[in-house]
Amino acid sequence: MRWPGGIAAGLVIALTLGTLGAVAWRAGFALRLGPADWAAIRFTVWQAALSAALSVTLAVPVARALARRRFFGRAALVTLLGAPFILPVIVAVIGLIGVFGRGGLLNEALALFGLGPVSVYGWHGVVLAHVFFNLPLAVRLILQGWLAIPAERFRLAASLGAPVGRLLEWPMLRAVAPGAFAVIFLICLTSFAVALTLGGGPRATTVELAIYQAVRFDFDLGRAAMLAVVQFGLCGAAAMALRAAGAPETLGAGLDRVVERHEPGGRLIDTLAVALAALFLMAPLAMIVGRGLPGLLELPAGLWAAAARSIAVALGATALTLVMALALALRGGALARLSMLLPLAASGLVMGTGLFVVLHPVIAPRDVALVVTMLVNAVMALPFAARVLAPAVAQAEAGHGRLADSLGLHGLSRLRWLILPRIRRPLGFAAGLTAALSMGDLGVIALFAGDGQATLPLLMVRLMSAYRMEQAAGVALVLLAISLALFWAFDRGGRVDAAA
Amino acid sequence: MHHRLIAGLALALAASPAVAQDRTLTVYAPDYFASEWGPGPAIKEAFEAECDCTIDYQTGDLLPRLKLEGARAEADVAIGFDSTEMKQARETGLFAPHGVDTGALTLPIDWDDEVFLPFDWSYLAFVYDNEALDEVPGSFEELVAASDDLRIAIQDPRSSVSGLSLALWAEEVFGDEVEAKWAKLAPKITTVTPGWSEAYGLFTEGEVDMVLSYTTSPAYHAIAEEDDTVSAAIFEEGHYMTIELAARLAGSEEPELAEQFMQFVVSPEFQSLIPTSNWSYPSALPQAEWPEGFQTIAMPEKAIWLPEDEADAKRDAAIEAWRQGLSQ
Known part of the structure; x- marks a missing residue:
């Protein structure tokens, strides 16, 4: 299956080079x-x-x-x-x-x-x-x-x-x-x-x-x-x-x-x-x-709501990243390699601003603040997740690809019976990595957030700008604990019943 | 589950008659302003009680957002501009005269701008722990000449209004010598942070002896934490003022509400909320009516302030002198 990889690559290119293009189109280049x-x-x-x-x-x-x-x-x-x-x-x-x-x-x-x-x-x-x-x-x-x-x-x-x-x-x-x-x-x-x-x-x-x-x-x-x-x-x-x-x-x-x-x-x-x-x-x-x-x-009142928001964003980003990383790994080739690299070079701020420029005429940016944050986090974590998954997918194909061909396994059933059972561990690891990276990212939410949309990192920033350093340190600890717990849970989940 | 549904329905029914407030005042504000630890919520409550309307805060970087949105901005009012960005804000051409009589203002300088209305202000100052620091500089000159053991955290003038104000302050005090003074100050500057809160965090952690903040910072510790160990060093050359501003947008769909809000900004009700929620001086309240903690903190005798054209003209040179001086 090559087309899902094509879509994933398209999304990555749109969010990295596309958003940069949008910013440049809005402002022109300062060539000095x-x-x-x-x-x-x-x-x-x-x-x-x-x-x-x-x-x-x-x-x-x-x-x-x-x-x-x-x-x-x-x-x-x-x-x-x-x-x-x-x-x-x-x-x-x-x-x-x-x-x-x-x-x-x-x-x-x-x-x-x-x-x-x-x-x-x-x-x-x-x-x-x-x-x-x-x-x-x-x-x-x-x-x-x-x-x-x-x-x-x-x-x-x-x-x-x-x-x-x-x-x-x-x-x-x-x-x-x-x-x-x-x-x-x-x-x-x-x-x-x-x-x-x-x-x-x-x-x-x-x-x-x-x-x-x-x-x-x-x-x-x-x-x-x-x-x-x-x-x-x-x-x-x-x-x-x-x-x-x-x-x-x-x-x-x-x-x-x-x-x-x-x-x-x-x-x-x-x-x-x-x-x-x-x-x-x-x-x-x-x-x-x-x-x-x-x-x-003395944890602040909004803590658990912010934590829930952060976790929701992290889980959404994780699902999206895994689908994209899998699609890219199945497609392979130069386009997939480029897509695994581009987000490393991209600036999250330029991405956020570009999305603002593109979205603003269509929809109020704050209505989609959390979705946009999720999208940006997903793309930013993609290089790491993809690098974990790609070799495992290649290995599964190399080992059992011919057998699957002879059985006529294609499309989703090939994914279901051939690939997924063999990449559980890297899949768990990649998921844990993505969820934790997304959890801790302040990212573009600061550019977009409205009332009642604060994530945990943004809550920390707000406390710090109101002299409440000790409370901010408490929130930092909660953030650390949730990040590690998410990583551990996914990584562990990939190991259960999986061959070492 | 069932109970919750019924309770929810009952609540919705009970609430519906009160939804006569269908007018909404959209206010763009910086994130800190509208957060539950900023002045936003109390101001919203007070204004909604008198306007029969709803305030809808939209938070984020004020000026970047307005520039991006241009005439499509939804805001009726924007609050929280810093006086150093007044010229850029004015140049967007998005604002209408506030229509407020500026005679009520109690700033140490004259203010008659027709568009930007000050709602609070403070002096920039180096803040220290008065139990830990023995030799407190009494002037900017003394700070520069202080021992290199002194550890100071400041903010980057390329990413924060307080950092930029510091660069302008130094420029104003030292003139042509400013770059050399920065170079002399450099060994004492432990680190430069992007914004105020990172630097202030280093100070409360004990990482630095002094931090660039405001003369009103000690009031926070005195009032909210009953801690009198934090003081601001008063410099004899004078202190640079930070003034925060509100303006109403020309393209507003609720011009009367916006005008009403601008009047509200200078009302005693709004003004008396400012000191203990934004930890700064109110802009239209006589000093005698400030909270006690604000009466006792040290007050500079001389205010330094650059009009917007002058500040804008000096900005690039002041930042470059800062960068060169600290890069040597």
Whole structure:
């Protein structure tokens, strides 16, 4: 079935390039980049490269340890390590400041040794946050590479006394690491919320931040459109490099197998790698819980309604994303690959503004605020969901496609009997990822919302702009809990009765 | 299930006679204004009691939205413009004279604009914890000269009205030297946030010693939290004013209601709601009638204010000086 994939691709292109076109059509292009813009472009590329390099480098020892050790709580740790990736940025910043801020855990620990204090604000704060978000992804991608090395080879190498690292692991890393680097580089190119508070000043301005300023403050749509084109250009170039580097088209779903290795030593290094990574990734989560607890006693009245709205939007976005990702995976080809990439380069704000321009003559934007938010969230999460599903679908087709052909299984029945039963786990993982990403996204709702349409992130913003920081921290904790619960429920649902 | 249905029906029947209020005043307002923690709900209630109409708030970025919608805007009234964006707002040509006698205003400056009507105001100020900070700068000059250990959070002039007002304030105080002063201030600026709330959050978390906010911020802590430890540093060069404005739209389908609302804005009823819901000074209420917490907080002696043309002319240079000074 190719036509559903065509429709999905059409929707993605309409929402990314189409909305940009609408903004440009409304305002025209401002075809000039000032020195501040060039500074923003340089910083954007530079911080993304550094963030990706650090994430991948640090992920290697962690992935190796997880690949070759079996220990109590390993499965739980693998799941929890994924948490930062789905953490709402607005919430994560609270946790990062709790650990790395002036009064944070790190500086308190340093003070015990008469050291410090160190400041988290500046370009290194942006990079730190990006590593926090993307280290889990890097670990996942590289762990995948380790698990792909057949156990027989490790056994053979061990029996011959051959150097495992040079013969097996290094070639694997050379094949996998560039792809992991490229994916994370791409994600960091368009990330913007992180740079907002931790950036320290105008030196840490990214292109996406410049788009935010152009749309929401200067209301210079021509400039916003121009910058959005620059961003598509940057991502396009990075994506081409990604293909040239032979990047994986997958995010890896099932990781519970431990490589059987017959190699003594390295236990200390492995223990250290896993412990440090767990500390780095878990401490901010603990701080979010700590800061949020007092706020739980005075949660605002509208909380549960907002939570219900957020969950409804997240579930809607998840359903839509899964259908689109499946359709694209079944279609395959260049158009599908492009559709999996475009949302990574798109600016959510430009998308929202473009939709406003298109919808406004037809329908009052606030009447469709939640639907629009759902649509934008669905498209923004598509690259991740599609990368999880596409390889699984391809595998199912490769393994049983001919049999299905001979049985005359086509269309929906082929999906029902051939594909779906074989992709339950990645489907659950993709659903969890999408739901959690959508939950935490403030997104375009801020541009559209009317009375009684606040989502949880918007509720947080409202509390913060009314001096109610403690209540906002309480809402952040609720948001974190719901995001993780949604992820866990879907991921878990995919595992029930599914072959590992 | 059944009971609920019946209860619902009964409620609907009971409510129907009261739906004589079929006139609606559509008010565009910033998100914070209409939220349940802003002044919006109380103002809605008070106005609806006297107008026999319904206020319908539509929230979002005020000026971007009006520019996008142009003549198709549904608003009868727009409330919550910042005075730094007055010129851009005026240039949309969407507004009609407010028709209110500005003689009732109690601002520290003269105001006779026929289109934009101030509903509240405050002074920009650096706010600090008076139990933690020992050496409080008494002037902008002293702030610049303060030890580099001082940690300050400010807002980005490219994305927030308070940040832009700060850039204009510094420009007004330091003139040609402003870029050098920013460079001298740079080591003390811990971070620059996109908006007010992120910076203020860093202050309440104890991440910074001072935060760019308003002279009225201490009143929030004093009144809502019974906490007297928050103060605003008063600078002898004077303080930049932030004035929030309302205007009515020329294309309104309810011009009389809109006019009535503009009159309501300067009424004692509206004005007395402002201090403890928007945490700012009312624009048309004598100081003697302000709540107690507002009487006791420190008040600058000199107001700095740039008329819209001047502010607009200086805007780009002020932002560039800020960017250059902080990028060195």
